[in-house]
Amino acid sequence: MGINKTAGILSIIIGLIFIVFPMFSAGLVSVIVGLSLLFFGISAVFMGWNMRPAFNGLSIVAIIIGILAIIFGFLFLFYIDAVSFLIGIQFYIVGIIMIVFGITGLISKMTKISAFSSILVLIMGILLIALAAFAMNNPIYIAIVIGIVLIIEGVGLIIEN
Secondary structure, rough: OOHHHHHHHHHHHHHHHHHHHHOHHHHHHHHHHHHHHHHHHHHHHHHHHHHOOOOOHHHHHHHHHHHHHHOOOOHHHHHHHHHHHHHHHHHHHHHHHHHHHHHHHHOOOOOOHHHHHHHHHHHHHHHHHHHHHHOOOOHHHHHHHHHHHHHHHHHHHHHHH
């Protein structure tokens, strides 16, 4: 089994876990957001590294976004107490990362399936920013949206190969 299919299956499983078992506390949501950003960041770094020969500028953008996502992931993981009052900002940060990730994927990917998954990630990022304005007091939506995005990316990785 190829690495993309393995990553796709893992992404779908993690996405389903996020959707089926929603979190009830800000601390747990911070951990889930941190882990999600870590996976998202690692994925972006690998995507940027793999497209490096063909799209030099886009690969650098993807790697930078990946590194930023990894940094924010570690911040959300290890500074739970400091982040608990910033849950609304998590929506914005994750939404912006998803939008940039979706746009980068749209520009760099050539197949219809990968372009479609990039469009869905872009739409989910926009939806997440909209949710930030309306759901500051209910951070459970971030885990559900990230779960949906992980499933979309996982299906895209599986179908692509």
